[in-house]
Amino acid sequence: MNFVVLAAVIALAVAAPQYSYGPPSEESSEEVIEVIPILRDDRVHEDDGKYSLDVETGNGIVLSQSGSPQGPDDAIVKAGEYSYTAPDGTEVHVRFVADENGYQPQSDLLPVAPEFPHEIPxxxxxxxxxxxxxxxxxxxxxxxxxxxxxxxxxxxxxxx
Known part of the structure; x- marks a missing residue:
């Protein structure tokens, strides 16, 4: 009986998946992900609920944001801006406010609804x-x- 249990445990150990945590081999089709460094990460959290953060990454992403509990029922009202370079090379810069009226971004790159095309009949x-x-x-x-x-x-x- 002990032999059967021992054989089952050995079979289970041999059948278990073998994981490799090293870099993929040169023949591998796995994509190597580039690690982007964080150049700046300044965060301030005050006792009254106010906060601010400034983050900048090595690939040009910049985020600056601050907020405080000014909204209804002490909801956090925040404002800030972020920028990055789109894959096509376009520089993207967005300013925003998020308050009781929702998230309100502003950017030259955001689409604008066209004018009403004709008079009302x-x-x-x-x-x-x-x-x-x-x-x-x-x-x-x-x-x-x-x-x-x-x-x-x-x-x-x-x-x-």
Missing amino acids: QFVLDQIAKAAEEDAAAARAAEDSSEEVVAPSRLYHSPQ
Whole structure:
């Protein structure tokens, strides 16, 4: 019985994967990852929740950011900027604020929505005016009677 257990343990040890932690051999298809040094990493964390950080890497990435608990319910409001060189060689520089209105980046490279391509058609303007008139009439009718105000969406009906 001991022989069977010993044979099972030896078989398990031989079948276990063998890991190598050295660099890949020259014949290997594994990609060697370049290690980028951190040139600067200055961080300040104050007791009141304020912080700042400045980081710069050897490949040109720069990040500068600061924040403090100024938002609703002491949410952290932060502002800063970062820059790097895109793979196509374009210099990217982004300034940002992150507060109760969300993340708000600013950069010359960010896309901007095009101007509205044409004027609003007259039939759309007419429909908007008609809806406003119906809302005003419903409000006047509610003031004149003691009935409950009906939601404007229930006043609209199919076109005649």
